[in-house]
Amino acid sequence: MNVIARDITKAFKDATVLDHVTVQIPAGRVTGLWGINGSGKTMLMRIICGLVRPTSGEVLFDRKVLGRDLAHPLSTGALIEGPALLANRTGFDNLRLIGMINGTATDRDIRRAIAQVGLDPNERKKFKKYSLGMKQRLGIAAAVFEKPDLVILDEPTNALDTSGVEMVKRVVAAERERGAAVLMACHDKSVLDAVADHVYCMEAGRVVREEDPR
Amino acid sequence: MNRHTTTKWTAWRTLLIDLRLGFSASARWYVLTALFALCSIELAVAGSDFFGIEKASLTWADHLALFVGGCEPYVFRQGLIFVPPAGWLLGLLLPAYMTLGYPYRDLMGFGQHALIRTSRASWWLSKCAWIVLTVIAFWAIVVAAATVITVLDGVPFSLRLTQGAFATVSGLANVPPGGIGSLPFFAGVLGMSVALCLAQMTLAFIVRPSVAFGCMAALLVVSAHTMHPALLGNYLMLARLGDAVPGGVSPLVGLGVAAVLAPASVVGGLFFFRRTDLVAKELFA
Numbered sequence: 001m002n003v004i005a006r007d008i009t010k011a012f013k014d015a016t017v018l019d020h021v022t023v024q025i026p027a028g029r030v031t032g033l034w035g036i037n038g039s040g041k042t043m044l045m046r047i048i049c050g051l052v053r054p055t056s057g058e059v060l061f062d063r064k065v066l067g068r069d070l071a072h073p074l075s076t077g078a079l080i081e082g083p084a085l086l087a088n089r090t091g092f093d094n095l096r097l098i099g100m101i102n103g104t105a106t107d108r109d110i111r112r113a114i115a116q117v118g119l120d121p122n123e124r125k126k127f128k129k130y131s132l133g134m135k136q137r138l139g140i141a142a143a144v145f146e147k148p149d150l151v152i153l154d155e156p157t158n159a160l161d162t163s164g165v166e167m168v169k170r171v172v173a174a175e176r177e178r179g180a181a182v183l184m185a186c187h188d189k190s191v192l193d194a195v196a197d198h199v200y201c202m203e204a205g206r207v208v209r210e211e212d213p214r
Numbered sequence: 215m216n217r218h219t220t221t222k223w224t225a226w227r228t229l230l231i232d233l234r235l236g237f238s239a240s241a242r243w244y245v246l247t248a249l250f251a252l253c254s255i256e257l258a259v260a261g262s263d264f265f266g267i268e269k270a271s272l273t274w275a276d277h278l279a280l281f282v283g284g285c286e287p288y289v290f291r292q293g294l295i296f297v298p299p300a301g302w303l304l305g306l307l308l309p310a311y312m313t314l315g316y317p318y319r320d321l322m323g324f325g326q327h328a329l330i331r332t333s334r335a336s337w338w339l340s341k342c343a344w345i346v347l348t349v350i351a352f353w354a355i356v357v358a359a360a361t362v363i364t365v366l367d368g369v370p371f372s373l374r375l376t377q378g379a380f381a382t383v384s385g386l387a388n389v390p391p392g393g394i395g396s397l398p399f400f401a402g403v404l405g406m407s408v409a410l411c412l413a414q415m416t417l418a419f420i421v422r423p424s425v426a427f428g429c430m431a432a433l434l435v436v437s438a439h440t441m442h443p444a445l446l447g448n449y450l451m452l453a454r455l456g457d458a459v460p461g462g463v464s465p466l467v468g469l470g471v472a473a474v475l476a477p478a479s480v481v482g483g484l485f486f487f488r489r490t491d492l493v494a495k496e497l498f499a
Binding site: 103 | 224227228230231234235322326328329330332333441453489490493
């Protein structure tokens with residue numbers, strides 16, 4: 001699936017947070033968003049996920065316009081602004097509940113995804129007892145366990161140690177290998193340079209530069 | 215590459231998740247409801263003694279109706295200040311509070327996974343259905359509490375509301391000797407309760423949850439103060455039942471208003487929700 005965010009502008013009463021931004025997220029490639037805090041990366045991701053409506057512009061999933069032809073994004077897994085998971089459930093239960101919505105992922109898929117991010121699928125600890133790094137890892141697993149066509153990762157290396165950063169690189173590479181379109185925002189340029197095929201550099205709500213690190 | 219499911223099924227599964235998460239989040243409130251209902255009805259029955267009413271003359275319907283007994287409208291007199299009926303107010307704010315937190319918390323947290331995987335309409339309608347079922351469950355617990363007290367007091371399981379129940383909450387009532395049927399009143403209470411909680415959810419998304427809850431509380435307090443058909447809390451009060459109280463409100467009108475307010479809240483809320491940006495205003499409860 002190819003996704004395009006075309007000419008997106010988002011303005012609130014007192015500020016324009018995205019200003020005519022166009023980003024292409026092709027299948028089987030990793031697209032990076034780089035920029036300092038407040039540059040508009042997360043807002044763009046929220047718009048692609050359908051959580052925020054653009055003031056102007058459109059998001060296309062294989063030429064279908066989100067909000068007009070589609071009521072919600074097609075086959076998308078996302079980690080945006082940290083993992084939004086249930087405090088009183090285990091990691092496995094959390095993913096199983098998310099998986100219930102589409103009903104496509106099996107328990108085996110869930111276990112595989114949890115193991116892929118370096119956690120124990122049989123861990124009985126509740127999510128609230130997880131360390132920050134464990135929470136982030138589970139959030140990444142929640143984004144990929146259903147094998148979605150579009151994977152959105154907002155600062156996936158937050159709270160992760162060196163081995164966690166390596167895990168993110170492996171997961172992203174695996175998703176690309178699978179044929180998913182991956183959109184990843186990261187303030188650490190070296191991580192993006194290592195995994196992204198194409199990087200959009202953002203500043204004050206605009207794309208100011210594009211790079212092809214690979 | 216990926217398997218897709220239809221919106222119909224994702225909507226159904228979203229509701230199942232809401233039932234599971236919403237009810238487990240409210241579990242402690244159901245226990246509190248049971249205890250509160252038992253205490254509230256028992257206190258009201260004990261209070262009827264004060265008016266010289268024999269416990270044995272009350273019916274099951276009286277016990278249930280005393281949970282929403284309310285009070286006479288306030289009439290200004292020198293030195294008399296208005297005090298809202300605390301038991302009645304708490305009894306109606308309980309379901310309002312129970313249904314306030316979960317939808318908004320879900321929207322700002324776990325529910326975002328659902329919103330990426332299903333339509334906003336599915337998410338919204340699922341929350342509306344959860345609210346309806348939660349309010350019904352609340353009243354089912356109150357009915358159970360009234361039944362327990364009826365069994366313990368050994369009074370008849372009659373659906374007739376008697377003078378005894380009215381005399382406990384209002385000196386204005388005039389009930390015929392055979393009593394009056396309670397079903398329209400109870401149906402009106404259930405319908406209005408559901409409609410107000412749905413309206414509260416819609417308001418919570420438009421403004422914010424704490425403001426919506428404040429509006430609900432204010433509506434109930436003003437309704438307790440003044441008897442007027444436009445003040446919807448009146449339909450939730452035995453002491454304002456037009457069948458027995460002069461100038462009171464008709465439960466059938468209340469049902470009619472609820473039948474308009476509930477779908478209007480669902481549709482109006484959906485209209486707003488489909489267009490709004492999902493950005494946190496506050497995390498409540």
